[in-house]
Amino acid sequence: MLASYRLIETSDVNEIEAAWIENSRGRNVDMSEARPDSEFVASLARFDDGALTHCRYDAPIAVSFEAADYTRLIYQMRQGSAVLLEGETSEIASSRAGCLIPAGRRWRGRHAAGLEDLAVRIPVKTLQRKLSAYLGSGRQALDLLQPSAADPRGAEELRSTIFEVTAGMENVGDQFLPNLAVTSLDEISLGLFTCFSREMLAAEQKPAAPSTVQLGRVEQYLVAYYTEPLTLETLAEISGVSARSVIWYFRVRYGCTPRQYLERVRLQMAHLQLRIFSGNSVECVALQCGFPSVAAFRCSYVQQFGVPPIPRYCIN
Template sequence: MNLPSFPARRDAFPLRLFHSHDLDETRSTVGRVFKPHDLGVLGRRQKLDVFMDHLPLGRASINRLCYGADVSIEPDCLDDFLLVQMPMQGSAVIRCGDQQIASGPHNASVITPSLPLHMRWQGRCDQLIVRLERAALETACSAQLGHALPRPIEFQLGMDLSSRQGAAWKSLVQFLASSSFTGDAAGNALVGQQVEQLLVTTLLTQHPHSYSEALSKPVQAPPRHYVQRAEDYILARYAEPITIETLARHAAISARSLHKGFQQHKGMSPMGFLRLVRLQRVRERLLQAGAHAEPVSITRVALEAGFSHLGHFTQAYRRQFGETPTQTATRRAN
């Protein structure tokens, strides 16, 4: 099953970064998105025919890259970021640290930032590549565990895209690479942050790494006051960008313990509680405007309450209250 190319919405965000036959231009442009590296064409008769698409999503990005020739790529260690490379066609030999795989349409590669990397791409190798910040991965993993990581996180190099876990990752990337939702994420810092968090969480929970066993251990629900700390934080700052890592740090417990506590004491997840508080604040504002027959911008009210995707907001509002935001405002105005 081939992965999709990017949607042709050039009015929403830049896609085609460049198309070139020049080695130096290719090395320089790809290096700006990823990092400086050695790039070599293998074979005298090989000619570069490179194109690259680039879609920024906050600090993360989705990229499509094809060299059109057999090439060697020597970046040493990626250092500050991780790559998940998913060939849409063709193949590549990837060596990262002590692991080596032949990557193809059914086997992605997950490149650990702290390990030496060597790659050989076959000429027709056309890859969809997700770039994630190492700091975002390690911060999320640390928050889930409730303590600093004693050593860098290391991922299993091969990802079987036909497995349940691999299929979950592939479906997510397919959605982001082809949905109009991604246009909003590219131009909105808050949405981009949420997309990055979704990618990071999915990778940490669906693909094996050196802390997978620790993350799989069951946790006990914490005492009620830990949950209250996070609840008070949400009630005071619901309009701000809030992540589970933010709440866990404020409550001084691990993100997994906090999630368990919210489920036990509130019957919902921390982020579910945050969404409910935001919805209730929007409803209060709409009811107030309707009662006084005041004109009100639903979009503005939703944004001020912390919602960044208005389509998702409207759906969540209707599920929670059984009517649309417009119906709330106009019904009370009559």
């Protein structure tokens, strides 16, 4: 995973320890059971408001971490791995659902049979900004559950999203990376709010309804700026109400979420470009229409039109 973002590949214990301290706020690394040929491989894909990391080590290892100013969601892929949050007595064992490390918490990871994990990091400021946009208030904090204690279906969907993002970042071209990073971060943040928050899961009341004018402004924006990435902040700013209200009532009025509506607009514009303009490649059309990758464009196009996208000059 993330081989294109390789940070370090070494069997030198000093280099391994330095990498943990420099890049992950590690403060104590125990590799006492390491063999001379135990290889450590770490990849780090940074983007404006977060990062993805993939680490692998073929020997037992334990690492203690300082508190950080970002939230981590970690998926461990080796049995015998566990996380201990400082101040709590119970460990979070390796599980498919993943484990959440809240910002501001010290923690320790123990990996008795070697390490392999995939993690997403989102800074506190980013989550606060998106939370405020989603709720339409100045709310600055949200108590998040561990994935194993949250909505099982939502936790599984978020896991799938993060692994798909990882695969996408590995294969996408540089020109698509900004769109992919912005879109993915928004989806992951929304998943954290809606799947791992006790308050959100317990809430049964509908949010306040936007006016027809407010929803109309969002629709007009999606049509006019279909090439731009869509974020929770944008929905709140354009509508004048919370992004949660827009998403909820967009489904009622249009039968889809704003993001799904945007994808329909993009597909129609891409279809038009492919049929009318000659000389445009599939990659060029996907980029011009705001898709996060060529693969995402092809998949959506086939679902919508039943055939793969083909440039006009290739049609007999």
